[in-house]
Amino acid sequence: MMNGRDGMTRILFYLDGFNNDPWKQSLLDIDPAIDVRSYPDWGTPDDGPAYAFVWKPKAGLLKQYTNIKAIFSIGAGVDHLLSDPYLPKHIPIIRMGDESLKEGMAEYMVMSVLMHHRKMPHILNLQRKQTWQHIIAKPANQVSVGIMGYGTLGKEIAKKLAPFGYKLNTWSKTPKPAKPNITHYSGESGLKHFLENTNIITSVLPSTPETTNLINAETLSWMPKGAAIINAGRGTLININNLVDAIDNGHISGATLDVFPEEPLDADHPLWKHDKIIITPHIAAITRMDSAAEYVIRNIKAIENNQEPENKLDIERGY
Numbered sequence: 001m002m003n004g005r006d007g008m009t010r011i012l013f014y015l016d017g018f019n020n021d022p023w024k025q026s027l028l029d030i031d032p033a034i035d036v037r038s039y040p041d042w043g044t045p046d047d048g049p050a051y052a053f054v055w056k057p058k059a060g061l062l063k064q065y066t067n068i069k070a071i072f073s074i075g076a077g078v079d080h081l082l083s084d085p086y087l088p089k090h091i092p093i094i095r096m097g098d099e100s101l102k103e104g105m106a107e108y109m110v111m112s113v114l115m116h117h118r119k120m121p122h123i124l125n126l127q128r129k130q131t132w133q134h135i136i137a138k139p140a141n142q143v144s145v146g147i148m149g150y151g152t153l154g155k156e157i158a159k160k161l162a163p164f165g166y167k168l169n170t171w172s173k174t175p176k177p178a179k180p181n182i183t184h185y186s187g188e189s190g191l192k193h194f195l196e197n198t199n200i201i202t203s204v205l206p207s208t209p210e211t212t213n214l215i216n217a218e219t220l221s222w223m224p225k226g227a228a229i230i231n232a233g234r235g236t237l238i239n240i241n242n243l244v245d246a247i248d249n250g251h252i253s254g255a256t257l258d259v260f261p262e263e264p265l266d267a268d269h270p271l272w273k274h275d276k277i278i279i280t281p282h283i284a285a286i287t288r289m290d291s292a293a294e295y296v297i298r299n300i301k302a303i304e305n306n307q308e309p310e311n312k313l314d315i316e317r318g319y
């Protein structure tokens with residue numbers, strides 16, 4: 001494999017707050033000849049790395065390394081990169097799209113949809129009150145599950161939910177080809193119909209100006225009474241005060257939230273104690289080191305062979 005001036009593939013790795021050694025080892029397990037270094041041991045910008053593999057790098061850091069050929073995001077979301085005003089946008093930015101993310105997210109959504117469909121948050125509250133009460137759920141074929149964001153993750157969620165017999169709706173930016181047993185909606189004009197026809201929303205939308213605050217008092221009011229929301233895309237999607245109001249006034253039955261506008265969620269935040277909201281700490285889908293290393297090295301090879309890498313960020317769209 002090619003790369004730095006001396007012919008060795010150089011990868012700079014940045015993941016603050018976690019042990020970097022096993023990550024570096026995962027890359028070396030595949031190609032022991034790689035020179036992989038963690039910040040701050042990257043050397044000077046001139047003899048810096050040929051590729052960057054990063055999560056939430058400090059603003060301005062990547063710009064210093066003028067010989068980076070591509071930036072790999074450790075996660076599927078790239079808002080952590082796009083928030084850097086100095087991000088070198090002229091080089092390819094590649095979003096994580098390995099199998100572990102797809103599997104993890106689909107499992108999380110199946111678990112959470114079943115929890116809301118079978119009213120588990122309510123049942124758990126009854127348990128805390130030592131109350132034996134039959135809680136009856138509608139049959140799955142009378143429940144519509146809506147997937148907001150029908151890309152890499154949304155498609156996998158639809159695949160894993162299909163065997164349960166729910167009615168499936170999807171919402172994306174651009175129209176999608178017809179598929180048996182799935183109703184597709186798209187664009188701003190499709191949002192109201194999508195929400196009016198959805199009992200349980202699962203969102204894996206990226207954070208962009210268009211998706212920010214999309215779930216607010218007005219759009220919540222379009223959902224059928226008793227609807228539930230599961231958000232594992234980005235926290236910017238939901239106006240949290242509006243959501244809590246809609247839950248407290250009984251229009252929305254509950255929510256499962258994995259992502260928040262500010263992470264980690266403040267220890268004093270009232271959301272933690274809301275008995276109709278399940279909180280998880282951004283763990284819906286965790287990038288696995290071995291499959292991520294394989295993904296990065298496969299795509300470095302593609303770039304070195306002048307082929308298009310997978311999952312390249314479209315800067316204009318923002319995802």
Ligand code: NDP
Pocket residue numbers: 075076077078097101105148149150151152153154171172173174175187204205206207208210211232233234258259282283284285286319
């Ligand atoms: P993709 O780019 O494959 O899919 C994004 C989807 O969102 C596409 O269907 C796209 O529509 C749709 N979309 C984007 N903007 C809009 C809009 N304005 N209106 C309607 N639809 C829109 O991304 P992934 O599936 O790989 O990942 C999605 C997101 O999931 C990530 O960006 C990240 O934020 C989040 N994530 C969260 C994780 C967690 O652990 N909580 C883990 C991994 C990812 P179209 O198809 O028309 O382009």
Ligand code: OXD
Pocket residue numbers: 074075076077078096101285286287
């Ligand atoms: C993300 C991820 O983008 O963890 O949230 O992949």
